[in-house]
Amino acid sequence: MTLPELLELLASMGSDPSEETVGLSELDHGLQCAFELARAHPDDQELQVAGLVHDIGHRFGPDDRHGALGAEKVRGLLGDRVAGLVEAHVPAKRYLVTADASYAARLSAQSTRTLGVQGGTLTPDELASFESSPFAVDAVELRRADDAAKVPGRVVPSLRHWVPMLEDVARSRPGAEFPGAVGAPDAST
Numbered sequence: 416m417t418l419p420e421l422l423e424l425l426a427s428m429g430s431d432p433s434e435e436t437v438g439l440s441e442l443d444h445g446l447q448c449a450f451e452l453a454r455a456h457p458d459d460q461e462l463q464v465a466g467l468v469h470d471i472g473h474r475f476g477p478d479d480r481h482g483a484l485g486a487e488k489v490r491g492l493l494g495d496r497v498a499g500l501v502e503a504h505v506p507a508k509r510y511l512v513t514a515d516a517s518y519a520a521r522l523s524a525q526s527t528r529t530l531g532v533q534g535g536t537l538t539p540d541e542l543a544s545f546e547s548s549p550f551a552v553d554a555v556e557l558r559r560a561d562d563a564a565k566v567p568g569r570v571v572p573s574l575r576h577w578v579p580m581l582e583d584v585a586r587s588r589p590g591a592e593f594p595g596a597v598g599a600p601d602a603s604t
């Protein structure tokens with residue numbers, strides 16, 4: 416996926432109603448999530464960008480696969496860490512439900528419904544595997560921002576605000592062959 420294609424997809428999500436919050440689009444949700452991460456982690460552009468794109472996988476398949484599908488879509492453009500964070504935000508929810516007794520009680524109604532489809536609490540093996548992931552700590556941060564990013568009518572920076580950061584992340588990802596050509600066709604898509 417090229418940067419123009421990603422921007423077009425994100426913009427189109429402005430007309431996708433959020434599955435769970437009236438008056439909130441899927442784009443609003445991503446923008447709020449990125450904004451939350453920018454406040455908490457102002458120096459981590461990849462984490463902020465991961466927050467912006469974390470739910471694009473909903474456009475490409477069922478809920479239980481949306482993390483992996485979203486990761487697949489952005490890996491070529493935004494690199495392995497952003498992709499890893501996008502993929503890990505789903506097990507991060509399962510991790511929090513498993514590790515933090517009060518977390519499950521605070522989940523939104525829709526998040527509680529999808530938890531079952533996503534696998535519920537982690538088994539001991541899954542827990543160990545998640546905790547050993549290089550993305551675990553930051554994926555939990557993403558997940559907490561995800562939970563906070565469901566406020567109808569909240570004013571946050573628009574998609575245009577994030578374009579320079581998306582360009583920076585795309586140019587600086589390991590393996591970027593043509594640092595200036597972030598919009599060029601990507602062989603991985």
Ligand SMILES: [Fe+2]
Nearest residue numbers: 444469470561
């Ligand atoms: Fe989300």
